[in-house]
Amino acid sequence: MSSRTKIVVLHMKEIIYTAVFAALAVLLIVLLMFMFLPKNKEARTNEEKYMPGVYTSTVTLNNTALEVEVTVDEAHINSIRFSNLDETVATMFPLIQPAIEDIAEQVYDHQSLENIQYSEDNPYTSQVIINAIEEALKKAETTK
Secondary structure (H helix, E strand, O other), X not given: OOOOOOOOOOOHHHHHHHHHHHHHHHHHHHHHHHHXXXXXXXXXXXXXXXXXXXXEEEEEEOOEEEEEEEEEOOOOEEEEEEOXXXXXXXXXXXXXXXXXXXXXXXXXXXXXXXXXXXXXXXXHHHHHHHHHHHHHHHHHEOOO
């Protein structure tokens, strides 16, 4: 019985290419992990800051109760409106509807009540509306 010796010839060029492609594959995997995995637990919980639903708070103007209705999902403020604004109140306070529309647009853009610009025509009405929205959002916040 004779044993046959097998000789394997490796070219240095092939070894270098294999090492480079393996290093690039590992780098790609690490990069994808950093891109798609959340940074920490706080990043996951920041996405869920509201309990989805419709929340209301009351604003009283001239013995008339107006309800500010705020609709939220887990992470966004979706809608802000008066739920029972009738014609008599709109006639008595003509600037209240444009004020809530302006505030709602700013809140949709920022998704927060920070840095809201008040209208020069009705700063006090705007402040009352923002306080009502803030009260409704406190009801909507999840406890952690």
